[in-house]
Amino acid sequence: MQFSRQAAIVGVHEHETRWAPDKTAFQIATESARAALADAGLTSNDVDGYFTAGVDGMAPALMCDHLNIRPKVVDSTSIGGTSFLAHAAHAVSAIATGRCEVALITYGSTAASHSVAVGTRGRYGVEIPEQYELPYGVTTVGAYAMCAQRHMYEFGTTSAQLAEIAVTFRRHAVLNPYAKYREPITVDDVLASRVISSPLHLLDCCIISDGGGAVVVTSAARARDCAKPPVWILGAGETVFHPEAGKRDFLRMAASQTAPIAFAQAGVTHDDIDMCMIYDSFSITVMMTLENLGFCKLGDGGAFVSGGRLALGGALPTNTDGGGMSSNHPGMRGIFLMIEATKQLRGECGERQVPDCKLALAHGTGGALGTRHGGVTLILGRD
Amino acid sequence: MAEWNKPLPQMDPESKPFWEACRRHELYLQQCQACGTHYYYPRQTCPACLSSDVRWVKLSGRGQVYTFTVTYQHAGAGFRDHLPFVLGYVELEGTNGVKMLTNIVDCEPQSVTIGMPVQVTFVDVNEEIAIPLFKPMSDE
Numbered sequence: 001m002q003f004s005r006q007a008a009i010v011g012v013h014e015h016e017t018r019w020a021p022d023k024t025a026f027q028i029a030t031e032s033a034r035a036a037l038a039d040a041g042l043t044s045n046d047v048d049g050y051f052t053a054g055v056d057g058m059a060p061a062l063m064c065d066h067l068n069i070r071p072k073v074v075d076s077t078s079i080g081g082t083s084f085l086a087h088a089a090h091a092v093s094a095i096a097t098g099r100c101e102v103a104l105i106t107y108g109s110t111a112a113s114h115s116v117a118v119g120t121r122g123r124y125g126v127e128i129p130e131q132y133e134l135p136y137g138v139t140t141v142g143a144y145a146m147c148a149q150r151h152m153y154e155f156g157t158t159s160a161q162l163a164e165i166a167v168t169f170r171r172h173a174v175l176n177p178y179a180k181y182r183e184p185i186t187v188d189d190v191l192a193s194r195v196i197s198s199p200l201h202l203l204d205c206c207i208i209s210d211g212g213g214a215v216v217v218t219s220a221a222r223a224r225d226c227a228k229p230p231v232w233i234l235g236a237g238e239t240v241f242h243p244e245a246g247k248r249d250f251l252r253m254a255a256s257q258t259a260p261i262a263f264a265q266a267g268v269t270h271d272d273i274d275m276c277m278i279y280d281s282f283s284i285t286v287m288m289t290l291e292n293l294g295f296c297k298l299g300d301g302g303a304f305v306s307g308g309r310l311a312l313g314g315a316l317p318t319n320t321d322g323g324g325m326s327s328n329h330p331g332m333r334g335i336f337l338m339i340e341a342t343k344q345l346r347g348e349c350g351e352r353q354v355p356d357c358k359l360a361l362a363h364g365t366g367g368a369l370g371t372r373h374g375g376v377t378l379i380l381g382r383d
Numbered sequence: 384m385a386e387w388n389k390p391l392p393q394m395d396p397e398s399k400p401f402w403e404a405c406r407r408h409e410l411y412l413q414q415c416q417a418c419g420t421h422y423y424y425p426r427q428t429c430p431a432c433l434s435s436d437v438r439w440v441k442l443s444g445r446g447q448v449y450t451f452t453v454t455y456q457h458a459g460a461g462f463r464d465h466l467p468f469v470l471g472y473v474e475l476e477g478t479n480g481v482k483m484l485t486n487i488v489d490c491e492p493q494s495v496t497i498g499m500p501v502q503v504t505f506v507d508v509n510e511e512i513a514i515p516l517f518k519p520m521s522d523e
Contacts, residue, residue, distance in 0.1 A: 122390075122459035131392035132424040135514050136486050137454060137462040142470050145452035153450070153497045197470075198453040245422035245430035246481030250450060250472070370450075370472075371484075 007092040007103075008223040008230030009380065011040025011216030012339040014321075018180040018328055020210040021113035025055075026066045028212035029108030033067060036214035041227030042102060049073040049100030049217075051087035054107055054332045063106065073100040079240055079374025080366020081332035082279060084215070086376045088338060089236035091217040101219050108212035109330035118208050118331050119281075120196065133371060141205055141282065143370030145197040147250045148284035152199060154251065155299035159199055161306060162283040163190035166203050166325050168311045169280060173322025175312075175352040180209050181326045204283040206324035206333070213335045215342075231342045234359075235266030235379040242372040254375020255292035255363055262377040263294075268359060270295055273379075275344055275354045276316060277337035277362040280323040286310075289363055290318075293377065312352060320344060320352045334364035338378065345382040358382055387508035389461030394511070400439055401425045405513045408505045410442045412478060421478040444503035445520065446473040449482050453492045467492045473501055473517050489518035 013035035015028050029052070037043055050071040052063050060074035073094045077086045084105050091103035111118055119141040122134070151157045167187055173179035185203060193202035223230040237258030241248070263269065270293075280286045287301035295316065296304040310318040321340040324333045341360035343349050359381045367373035394402050401424075404411040414421045415429035416436040422429070429437055451471030457463050469487040474480060487495050489504065500520035505513040 117458035120456045120458045122457060122462060126393055128395065128397070128426075129424055131395075131398060133484055134390035135392060136470055136484055137389065137457055137459065137468060138470055138484065139454065139457055139459075141456075142452050142454050146450045146470065146472065149452055149497065150450035194455070195453070196456045198455070200452075243482070243484075245420075245424075246475075246478070246483065247422075248482070 005220055005232045005234070007095040007217050007219055008232045009215055009338065009342050010218050010223050010226040010228060010230055011036040011042065012342045013039055014213045014336055014339045015211050016178050017211055018178070018209040019113060020110055023110065025108040025110050025212070026063065027108065028110070028210070029063065029106040029214070030067060032108065032212045032214035033104055033106050036216050037104070039228060040216045042216060044069055046102045047071060047104045049091060049094055049103035051075045051091060051103060051105040052107065053078045053083035053087070054109060071100065073103070081281070082334040082364025082366035082374050082376045083332065084335035085338060085362060085364045085378050086238045086374070088215065088217055088233060088378060089238055089376065092233050092236065095217065095219050101222055103217040105215040105217070105335065106212070107214070107332060107335045109332065110210045111331045112208045112210045116208065116331065119205060138371060139197065140368050141200060142197045143368035144282045144284055145200045146370040147288065148199050150250050151284065151288065155302065157287070157302040159191055159201070160187050161302035162204055162287065163187040165280070165283040165286045165305050165310065166190050168308065169319045169323040170326045171311060172320050172352055173326035176322045176327055179322040179327035180207055200282055200284065203325070206281050206329040207326070209328040209330050211328045211330040213339050215335060215338050229346060229383060231345045232381050233378060234268070234381045235262035235264070236377065237261030238374070238376040240372065240374045250370060251288070251298060253288055253292045253369060254365065254373060255289050255377060258375050258377040259293040262379050266379040266381070268379065272359050273316070273361045274357045275320060275341070275360050276318040277341045277360065278318055279333055279337060279364040279366070280319055280325055281365065283325070285365055285369065286318070289365060293361070293363060312354065317354045320349060320354060332366065334366060337362040337364055341380050345380060385506045385508055387506070391508065391512055397427050398425050402512060405505060405515050406511060408513060410444045410503050410515055411439045412442055412475065412481065413437045414440045421481050423481050423483050442478065443476050445476040446501055446517065448487065448495060448497055448499045448501060449474045450497055451487060451495050453495070469495050471495070486516045487518070488516045
């Protein structure tokens with residue numbers, strides 16, 4: 001079944017802050033909501049669907065309280081940093097079935113100014129599977145690093161190939177005035193940075209920043225009255241992957257299941273995609289995601305990312321905002337993937353604009369690749 | 384008892400036989416009697432067919448490293464004072480390829496390789512809990 005342009009992104013905002021000791025996470029989310037609604041030509045009175053993640057407890061109730069809204073649909077699906085992409089997919093369903101008309105997705109975080117060691121604090125919690133993990137000191141970066149190690153073993157992937165991903169996205173960050181790190185880096189810089197969890201170096205890892213954002217999704221009918229041209233959600237796939245009771249190979253990831261669904265719904269192929277936004281928690285995440293999405297064969301990722309293919313001007317410009325390793329990563333980056341893809345499709349990206357961008361793919365990987373992760377693919381297109 | 388200021392497993396009805404076996408320094412896994420599947424982590428319904436007819440089976444404790452990472456940075460108590468350490472998955476002998484998350488110990492972290500033969504070893508952390516770790520296979 002095709003989505004048939006039933007719902008569109010009509011408002012986006014990425015909060016400019018990367019360091020906000022003077023703000024609360026709720027404030028960042030709310031300021032982002034205000035700006036995204038203004039971008040769409042709407043107000044909070046129009047919102048009748050609300051989606052969020054990264055807020056503990058009764059997340060929608062807490063945030064609806066703060067925003068002072070009473071929506072008809074609420075959803076706090078929490079599958080890691082990609083959650084917001086799942087929210088967008090769920091918003092399409094809610095809108096298509098008439099349960100709501102204007103869906104607001106928000107995110108806010110002060111991870112950096114509150115000194116949250118996002119990637120190295122160790123997993124926490126008391127859920128059933130974690131008793132077999134916590135005593136061993138698994139960290140987020142460690143869980144991805146184990147996948148990278150296996151990838152190198154199976155396919156001969158090198159640290160220099162992984163480093164090229166970080167170098168390419170830093171070049172994009174140079175063009176993004178809001179990016180946290182804008183000094184160009186080289187492959188040698190990445191390889192010379194200290195190892196956090198082998199084989200991943202410091203510069204293979206996403207940064208920690210403050211930040212947030214908001215996205216507004218509405219019906220086709222309502223989209224025609226909005227301030228900006230609609231960016232259609234043409235296809236969506238979501239799932240969660242886990243160790244499969246001990247049988248997983250750690251090279252296949254959620255993207256291998258979500259991409260065929262999203263492409264089929266959109267009725268497009270890989271060659272049609274003009275740019276990608278790939279959740280770059282770590283360099284290895286990007287390489288494995290591109291393989292699992294089907295842009296290249298499993299194991300060919302090292303060669304695929306070489307030669308500037310992912311750079312602006314390359315065959316598949318990716319993470320044009322600079323991504324999570326350079327621009328911002330407040331803990332859950334998924335919402336920024338939709339925001340940058342939308343801006344690219346609207347032609348609003350200035351120096352980092354992909355020429356004549358008509359179709360974009362966003363894929364978020366949340367959680368920990370080597371234990372449990374969520375994955376969501378969205379395919380977005382303009383008129 | 385070893386000094387242990389890392390997180391401890393919280394025994395529950397599904398995990399108790401596993402941890403009790405570890406306390407005896409024995410590594411047990413479950414196998415479904417309906418479909419034959421070996422699996423880990425422990426649970427009282429088979430993750431392949433949801434049968435409750437599952438049985439505990441004793442393993443040799445041997446295996447090989449499937450993948451690993453040498454952890455150089457960890458912000459958590461109990462770990463930050465013991466860097467670097469090796470986190471890895473070990474593929475367990477006699478289980479048709481079941482992998483278990485663990486630490487590889489009693490060797491230089493930088494000497495660990497994928498495919499390396501390892502054997503289980505247990506660290507007693509209190510009266511009830513012994514944690515299964517793996518060390519390089521000895522030559523004997």
